[in-house]
Amino acid sequence: MSLQALLDDGDEVLIPAPDYPLWTAAVSLAGGRPVHYRCDEASGWQPDVEHLRAQVGPRTKAVVVINPNNPTGAVYGDEVLGRLLDVAREHDLVVLSDEIYEQILFDDATHTATASLAPDLLCLTFNGLSKAYRLAGFRSGWMTVSGLPATSGEARSLRRGPRHPRQHAAVPQRAGAARGGDGARRPARAGRACCCPADGCASSATPVSSLLREIPGVACTTPQGALYLFPRLDPDVYDVQDDQALVLDLLREQHLLLVQGTGFNWPEPDHLRIVTLPHVETLRDAMGRLAEFLEGRRTRG
Missing domain, CATH: 3.90.1150.10 (Aspartate Aminotransferase, domain 1)
Known part of the structure; x- marks a missing residue:
């Protein structure tokens, strides 16, 4: 939905390599051209910001961030996120931040929401109930828009899900994640399901x-x-x-x-x-x- 609204035919979107391949596919289906920037295995799969910078062209519209990352398992540090966002500022890029794994962290790793470092940038943050809340089959997710001047500093959220009775299984504590409530801090911990804590x-x-x-x-x-x-x-x-x-x-x-x-x-x-x-x-x-x-x-x- 966001890419169909954003892209004209031939517009470019910067996507990490390796990536979650639906991003590449969705850009192509929206008429855009996916351009991949390298993540550096020697640096724990952190984005290579200079390589990203080199990929920016006159038709670049947006940059995708996948953090924590599928398929590498990397969690991006604030320093590299800040440098990546500097590139977005320099070229007036929309930031598309895929944070579906934000609560699945190991050892002392910490996740920083991309939008929290970029109140001045138009940032679309994507999340849902599929991973931390173990409700992949329910296809429930949301997109939060922040940094857009029209919001006057307030984030706006769009939730999307099928109109089906099984939506009642998304109990308020979990659905509350979309509102930033207590449910966002209490992923499911027990029971047989399609994902794990x-x-x-x-x-x-x-x-x-x-x-x-x-x-x-x-x-x-x-x-x-x-x-x-x-x-x-x-x-x-x-x-x-x-x-x-x-x-x-x-x-x-x-x-x-x-x-x-x-x-x-x-x-x-x-x-x-x-x-x-x-x-x-x-x-x-x-x-x-x-x-x-x-x-x-x-x-x-």
């Missing part, structure tokens, strides 16, 4: 990232939030030309489903995305299967 995800992500690093030729940045790992396969150890074919072979041989890194608009076929939702025992078994699979594809050492 942050402490459960952290207990899975940390040992799994360590297990990945034990596989020869595999590197993995420990995530700070969200539900994912994005390990790298050393191209000197694994000669992967087609990562989509690789994950299909993995599925056939080990009955293990991962997603190829190029599916997240990463330019090289050297990454995989792993979801950390399963119990740690299940993930340990999965990493053993991945190690066995990769053992047969090593080209060196």
